[in-house]
Amino acid sequence: MVHDEELIRKDSVYCSYGDTVHYAEPPKIFRGCEGSFLYDSSETPYLDLQMWYSAASFGYRNPRLSEALKKQIDTLPQLACQYLHEEKVLLAEKICLANTERFREKGRIQFNVGGAQAIEDALKLVRNCKGKNLMFAFMGSYHGRTLGASAITSSYRYRRRYGHFSDRAQFVPYPYCFRCYYGKKQPDCDLYCVSQFEKLFETEYHSVIDTKAKESEYAAFFVEPIQATGGYVVPPRSYFKRLKKALDNWGILLVDDEIQMGIYRTGKLWAIENFGVNPDIIAFGKALTNGLNPLSGIWAKEDLINPTVFPPGSTHSTFSSNPLGTSLALEVMAMLEEKDYERKVLESGDYFLALLKDLQRKHREIGDVDGLGLALRVEICGSDGFTPNRELADKMFLEGLKGTLDYKGSKCGLILDIGGYYKNVFTLAPSLHIARGEMEMAVELLDQLISKCKKA
Amino acid sequence: MVHDEELIRKDSVYCSYGDTVHYAEPPKIFRGCEGSFLYDSSETPYLDLQMWYSAASFGYRNPRLSEALKKQIDTLPQLACQYLHEEKVLLAEKICLANTERFREKGRIQFNVGGAQAIEDALKLVRNCKGKNLMFAFMGSYHGRTLGASAITSSYRYRRRYGHFSDRAQFVPYPYCFRCYYGKKQPDCDLYCVSQFEKLFETEYHSVIDTKAKESEYAAFFVEPIQATGGYVVPPRSYFKRLKKALDNWGILLVDDEIQMGIYRTGKLWAIENFGVNPDIIAFGKALTNGLNPLSGIWAKEDLINPTVFPPGSTHSTFSSNPLGTSLALEVMAMLEEKDYERKVLESGDYFLALLKDLQRKHREIGDVDGLGLALRVEICGSDGFTPNRELADKMFLEGLKGTLDYKGSKCGLILDIGGYYKNVFTLAPSLHIARGEMEMAVELLDQLISKCKKA
């Protein structure tokens, strides 16, 4: 084992910093993991409330999945994707059947690696079907970091260094009701934000339609049902239904990015199920393999993806349906069928949310606490409970990472992740298997952190 | 085990055809693999001369790598890339040191998943550094299938369905001397193809420079040192040196795509080493993990990638330096240090090439045989030894896939892959560990195939 100091020195010499966020300086090194915990070189446990941005939803080193992976290593770990293997096909079938049950729609699966490439495949389907390059997306959205995905990701910071983006999306305010873009208040607002979107289509002079040709300049709307990087923001339950109606009027497709929120993070296979609308395309990834393989993919309605409109060779990648990834995902799907994850996640989510609300009552600096299933948010503010307080959030994050907290007499750390428009939101994505005791521990540690940091 | 027929039926219902090439109809199903062989459901062995487009260069189910992977599964299989783990750093160090030795240049590594995303990262570095979106690339090039990578991949077929590409590259004839674009013959040509490229920079009216500002409209030239999908074409040894000089005159970066040809496929860590030039950026992937993880990455010169010009957060992806991938790659790098792969690959390559040349003498339909290391090409032509004969190549490919060949009394198959501008080239990328007997078997089976198919 190379010492931490030595690794950090080597990192500073040999590694690009561009592919990380370097929130902590120097970056924290971990050596092991299990369940809800990471371990550093001194074997201190860190309770992780952000399981690799929801990629490791079923707990670190989940034994069943380790076993499945090892089994595949010993049978067919490698195969070019121009040939078929059983796991790929069975996995596609399972996801399709799950979607038919949910949306009463036939569709097909296309695999790839990494969420951004699933988004690229969705873009390709849309461009192929609609013959147009322009998309709607949300302010606060994050869809990945390829050039194509960056174009529909809201933050200009992700584009600024890379010259002109010819396909930049038009970004629409997200229903972030705690800080409504229009200054409205729920439920009096009557979804004013959707009305404003609908207004775009009222006359061609509002810039997006050709009234004569009855055509929109925009081909699809890419949405995260719960905004992830944007701060785990939960929209009003009726929001997407009205949005979808506006889209349907103009033949604009709904692309549902479930990369972070899918696979029961919100208590449903797909987060969009919470909102009662049927997407045209679903992009998924991350937790599908519990982080053991970058397998990602899209499901699309049959008329967008059948071999006549999207024939062989339309797009592919070497590792698209790699056997290790598909066998892992197949095991995950089996787990989901065997156990009532919906009930389990909602129960845990309710319990955790209640504890967090209690905590909020103790600290005015917690401006907002909300959540759906085990996607939870804690927004850190000034003492007015509203002004974004990035400094305090940063301090808490760094303090938790030190591994010097105390829980029932033992040294430990807390892994948080900061998101949100003002970088002041703890976006909590604990293990879907998190125990009650771990949730209590989490809130106790959060309490310690905020108490300590707001004093400083 | 689900029967082949059933799998094929399910595939036709639930799977997109867009992510595969579907050369064989129905697609072939495999159930196992080992060394140089794939196995179908009847346990028939198929000698694989195209190890997953060179992703599984070290043989299927390589025991040492299986072990390394399993070990990592049991320690730290998952970790968000904002935290460090030992294998990532040590792997970056190893690659950087190898490059310093080769090119006398300091540089850094940035990881990602999938070759196309490594290319996207290279595009980002170039655009950041030069402030321009336009690139040169070769006719016959293949750099991946994200929207960004498709823009610099020569075939319009990869773009046609997807609307306007605002960053389309300018494509330059590749030194495919068997079918010279300019109708010249080696070595009399004196690299006329490079002269033609140089001419672009003679006056601003040739469309790529501003003479007054001494500036090129193009930021970088993306090259495959040996064209892969283009048909394993080996350029003249002096080619890249003269090309590089032209690029240096105008500050145009050289980006070296080693995704398929790197990691000793041509007898060198990087194929570009065969040509005596130093690239500015190297993109790699595939064989780095022997196909067990989609880990990819780029190495770039320090001045393009240091944290001042390319700071934290410039780009990233969830799985970019995932622990399973980096631990595998670290083991691969260790293997490369321990054994003299250069000697081994060149010896095997020479032996295989000699056998293929013998075969060529038997069949006029083999128009060209060439290779560098274990990247070999067999170009199938008409009886004039020149006219591309796609039909014959297709027949041989499909016949090999039937698994009905006979080798020393046993039933077997042969896995080939077709590439080339006219889809008439067998691009051979056998296991770097291929045994002499397997090469003999390969040539014997090729002989059977061509003899049988040209009769039909």
Added chain:
Amino acid sequence: MVHDEELIRKDSVYCSYGDTVHYAEPPKIFRGCEGSFLYDSSETPYLDLQMWYSAASFGYRNPRLSEALKKQIDTLPQLACQYLHEEKVLLAEKICLANTERFREKGRIQFNVGGAQAIEDALKLVRNCKGKNLMFAFMGSYHGRTLGASAITSSYRYRRRYGHFSDRAQFVPYPYCFRCYYGKKQPDCDLYCVSQFEKLFETEYHSVIDTKAKESEYAAFFVEPIQATGGYVVPPRSYFKRLKKALDNWGILLVDDEIQMGIYRTGKLWAIENFGVNPDIIAFGKALTNGLNPLSGIWAKEDLINPTVFPPGSTHSTFSSNPLGTSLALEVMAMLEEKDYERKVLESGDYFLALLKDLQRKHREIGDVDGLGLALRVEICGSDGFTPNRELADKMFLEGLKGTLDYKGSKCGLILDIGGYYKNVFTLAPSLHIARGEMEMAVELLDQLISKCKKA
């Protein structure tokens, strides 16, 4: 003289319909003009309330300008723009001095032909200065029909046939208070529309800024101070001041399109003067030559256009400062200096507006009447005074064009032009020399038209 019917037949065979609007079918043919009147082949006079979209502001066949043009024809009617002629230089001086007086800014003039090309030159200055291609523009905006100008013109109808526009602007709601985009009412709204624009810059997640780099993705805001094609909409007097402040915070340039509203149409040399802000670039054209030559141009602040940043050869066109055009414009500028057009236009405008308000009181179908100087609007609605009534507006337009109205016993016609987001607004741009009697005639004819048409 070729008969009307014959001309219409030839037109239908030999002329593209693409370059006209063909509101009237068959198109109306005119044979002569003078002052405020056009004449058809039967010599019927048509009172023109839309003097060639404000190009012939000083009256048809203005004798002084005819004389100036003829004089130049006899001296130096032709000269390549690489050589200088007196009129060009003196004209540039006059406009610059006028602007220094108004804005206390040094600047320079660049000429071109046609308003769209002036807009293209403004785009070039902006792109050169800011290194960015993205612009803001208004919903309802019209800046011309070159590909570059169409990209920043709101209506998708102007782009739909022409494939992907890589530089499409982001369109912001215009302060069209009679139909507020946000449903607010003046003056209670406190310019909510500007607040919404300001909000874009609050966090990078609102999609237009990079907070860290303190940079906006957008280079300039192109505005029409009074929206022309959009329906002669007059914004609140304080609007542009607050908008400009938001732009200044982020270094976004203000480009003022005065092509239709400049040259005293609103009682000021530039319409923007009514709003107390200083633009960075002004584009002008149309009335500058009273429609006798397509001369157009831009004025820009010295730091955007001086020869160091915008050197010789940056852009040009054959006819850019053609002698006939510049001599005409010089004469127009002389006229403007000799007579108090500000007082004259405001007086006439007030008188006309008062008459129109009287008319509004007679007809509920006139939903809105407004104006600034002699840029006036009459919005035709349903009997609720609000629902846009395109049918009625169309009928009135066509009826006026028949030349069968009666004024004091004589047959005559009325030339109107329809604009507005719902194509229900008469945008009135009468001759700046219109007599009181002509205004009375206009309102009388409008009364006849609306009375007759709403009955039908």
Added chain:
Amino acid sequence: MVHDEELIRKDSVYCSYGDTVHYAEPPKIFRGCEGSFLYDSSETPYLDLQMWYSAASFGYRNPRLSEALKKQIDTLPQLACQYLHEEKVLLAEKICLANTERFREKGRIQFNVGGAQAIEDALKLVRNCKGKNLMFAFMGSYHGRTLGASAITSSYRYRRRYGHFSDRAQFVPYPYCFRCYYGKKQPDCDLYCVSQFEKLFETEYHSVIDTKAKESEYAAFFVEPIQATGGYVVPPRSYFKRLKKALDNWGILLVDDEIQMGIYRTGKLWAIENFGVNPDIIAFGKALTNGLNPLSGIWAKEDLINPTVFPPGSTHSTFSSNPLGTSLALEVMAMLEEKDYERKVLESGDYFLALLKDLQRKHREIGDVDGLGLALRVEICGSDGFTPNRELADKMFLEGLKGTLDYKGSKCGLILDIGGYYKNVFTLAPSLHIARGEMEMAVELLDQLISKCKKA
């Protein structure tokens, strides 16, 4: 009259330098013109061999055209283009009939102002018809300076300041045989340059076609039959026929830019007539009004421009078919019908070319002399007769502009224009009415200039 010095001072303060070329420093001022001559403030005559880049082909202050213009000023000088006037329709008819006679094709005319806008209209027709943005154009081409036209103009200098051009053309070597791009010699080359172009379509890997879909990524080829700014280069007579065949195979349109070379400059109405091919679209301008109005336009085949595919409102501009311009053009067309310009121009061209060839024999520095009709080129080289000699050309240009030459005892000047890829070519476009004596004077003055300047 303001003194020259004062004008130059004012120019340096109030005028953008961006819209001129400023070859001479300070710029030359002219005060009058007539026939083939310009006059400066001291009334010195300058023989003009470059009549405003061929805009004033019929001589300065041509009395017949002055008369026609004045007549229109007194009848209908202004009219919005949504209404018809006789001259527009009759002019369109005349051009269409002329084209039907020449190409046996029905078509229609669309007017605009300025050549660049005619090119923009051609781009719009092409994009509308083919649904694609990419074009071929020639190295050395010049099609105008709007953003759209700059994208298909070869020199990067015209784009460099203005950021990313998403629609940049692919530029193909022009048959500039004196300096063949491929180093070939006529006529042995067998049009190798066209063969190279044809090769692009041989396989999809050459980057421009999709073989499966039988579709080209490029929609049209924009050509100047004689390259203008590129140096008045005359291609081999069989060139365009073979090029057109390659285009027809792939449905690529031929757009013929006649803005500088049309209207009998080469002895034909359209220069393309010299090459025996039928274009799909013709763009024209300049000499159509003899420089008295920026009227320009396109003719297109009926199936590209009929009102069904290109309906009313597809594009337009205020001054598109302005009455002064159309009446002038109608008079020009009448002149062309009345007199045998073909014979006249070819006779004068032959005479002038012979005199220039004599001059070439006297001066080794004249590397090439060539021409078609009265489009003539004199390429200035080093003493080897080949190395481009920009310095000598510049000196001659400036010396001619001084007005200090002597012709038969009188002081005079010579107006030249420099073009060509190396800025060493005098591109001669004298008045089509130039007298023999004037041609003799021209050659005598050229002799003086070269003799004097090569000594210095």
